[in-house]
Amino acid sequence: MSNKTQVNIGVIGCGQISAAYFDAAKTFNVINVVSCADLNHEVAKEKAEAYGIKAVTVAEMMADPAVDIILNLTVPKAHHAIAMQALENGKHTYSEKPFTLSYADSKEIIDTAKAKGLKVGCAPDTFLGGGQQTCRKLIDDGWIGRPTSGTAIVMNCGPERYYHAAPKFFYEQGGGPMFDLGPYYITALVNLLGPVKRVSAITSKAFEERIAGLQAHVPGEKLPVEVPTNLSGVMEFHSGAVINMIASFDVWKQDHSPIEIYGTQGSLKVPDPNTFGGPVKLAAGGRKPVEWSDCPVAHIYTDNMRSIGVADMAQAILDGRDYRCSGDLACHVLEVMESFEKSSISGRHIELESSCERPAPLPLGLITGQLD
Ligand SMILES: NC(=O)c1ccc[n+]([C@@H]2O[C@H](COP(=O)([O-])OP(=O)(O)OC[C@H]3O[C@@H](n4cnc5c(N)ncnc54)[C@H](O)[C@@H]3O)[C@@H](O)[C@H]2O)c1
Numbered sequence: 001m002s003n004k005t006q007v008n009i010g011v012i013g014c015g016q017i018s019a020a021y022f023d024a025a026k027t028f029n030v031i032n033v034v035s036c037a038d039l040n041h042e043v044a045k046e047k048a049e050a051y052g053i054k055a056v057t058v059a060e061m062m063a064d065p066a067v068d069i070i071l072n073l074t075v076p077k078a079h080h081a082i083a084m085q086a087l088e089n090g091k092h093t094y095s096e097k098p099f100t101l102s103y104a105d106s107k108e109i110i111d112t113a114k115a116k117g118l119k120v121g122c123a124p125d126t127f128l129g130g131g132q133q134t135c136r137k138l139i140d141d142g143w144i145g146r147p148t149s150g151t152a153i154v155m156n157c158g159p160e161r162y163y164h165a166a167p168k169f170f171y172e173q174g175g176g177p178m179f180d181l182g183p184y185y186i187t188a189l190v191n192l193l194g195p196v197k198r199v200s201a202i203t204s205k206a207f208e209e210r211i212a213g214l215q216a217h218v219p220g221e222k223l224p225v226e227v228p229t230n231l232s233g234v235m236e237f238h239s240g241a242v243i244n245m246i247a248s249f250d251v252w253k254q255d256h257s258p259i260e261i262y263g264t265q266g267s268l269k270v271p272d273p274n275t276f277g278g279p280v281k282l283a284a285g286g287r288k289p290v291e292w293s294d295c296p297v298a299h300i301y302t303d304n305m306r307s308i309g310v311a312d313m314a315q316a317i318l319d320g321r322d323y324r325c326s327g328d329l330a331c332h333v334l335e336v337m338e339s340f341e342k343s344s345i346s347g348r349h350i351e352l353e354s355s356c357e358r359p360a361p362l363p364l365g366l367i368t369g370q371l372d
Helices: 018-027 040-051 057-065 076-088 101-116 129-139 167-171 177-195 308-319 327-344
Strands: 007-010 033-039 069-072 091-096 119-120 145-153 196-204 209-211 222-224 230-237 243-250 261-262 266-271 280-284 294-295
Touching: 007 018, 007 057, 007 308, 018 033, 018 040, 018 308, 033 057, 033 145, 033 308, 040 076, 057 076, 069 076, 069 167, 069 308, 076 091, 091 101, 101 119, 101 327, 119 308, 119 327, 129 261, 129 266, 129 280, 145 177, 167 177, 167 222, 177 196, 177 230, 177 243, 177 261, 177 327, 196 327, 222 308, 230 327
Parallel strands: 007 033, 007 069, 069 091, 091 119, 145 243
Antiparallel strands: 145 261, 196 230, 209 222, 230 243, 261 266, 266 280, 280 294
């Protein structure tokens, strides 16, 4: 690939999130989306027509020597099989979150990729957005001193009640608020604070069965709940910071900040890690308590840039450098998420086996489309 300036991408899974990828991919010259596939070939054909690419079958994409990276936008339970199939076919692969349904499956992908000299990446890439990168810089530059504690809180009434047209998978293995929304929060925290050492948690569920509630749904469709829908726990980071986290689909209304980090010299309100922008708020710098002040977002990429992570991986393939949304990061995040339920079932703290490097921050002063 030495003279290549672009890496070719084939997209598998043309559902709700795919448009965000097809749109934002145009920002990064390093990636060239060439084809798409879906179990439902009609939706693949629609997307292919809309974006001027080829609709193919999964088997055709896997066999196509022109495709370098398989971008896996299927439902969580298909992530592992498609990633393994991509690697077996000699292709790099990048998946939507959650990486897989289990830490063991995630590790198998990482080990296979390493053995084959291929790259594996995973969403979320929202931590590369301007809001999260500004928080990273504030922490790294010492504005709040040494981070010691904080909160990460994501609670709503469940995707079937307000936005998703096909909500069944949210209540199957690999769903629930932790596997659906936890990746944004825990990845953001690892970016800010480094890897997690141990987890302690209690989980519960408010309903054994939920009812699909949008006009787009089959009226009265029942959604059996296979997973906890309310998880409350504590993460101790290797840095020493201790973060309380709640993830819930059982809450109608609440007003907590998504993430707050408390340090020895101040406090930071981190924006919603499921978005790319701000607001960022800082209360720091005094010898006595001070009010929150708005902190300007200093980095670019504040709009929906889903695909920046796969673009960064593509650049890494061309340049032989590390990439930020790495499989190691995703595998660690998966183990943290899984540990909430393990801790609740066993009644013990769970010491993590995995670890990862903090991803490199994006530099200040980039122009749109640049990553370095
Ligand atoms: N919808 C969102 O707002 C959103 C946001 C961020 C991330 N995600 C993540 O993106 C992924 C997809 O979510 P979605 O909302 O687009 O789901 P979706 O159900 O709307 O679309 C998934 C598509 O994948 C296809 N598919 C499933 N298994 C397949 C297989 N084995 N081979 C080929 N195609 C297959 C389905 O036919 C469907 O068209 C999930 O992992 C989800 O967590 C979704």
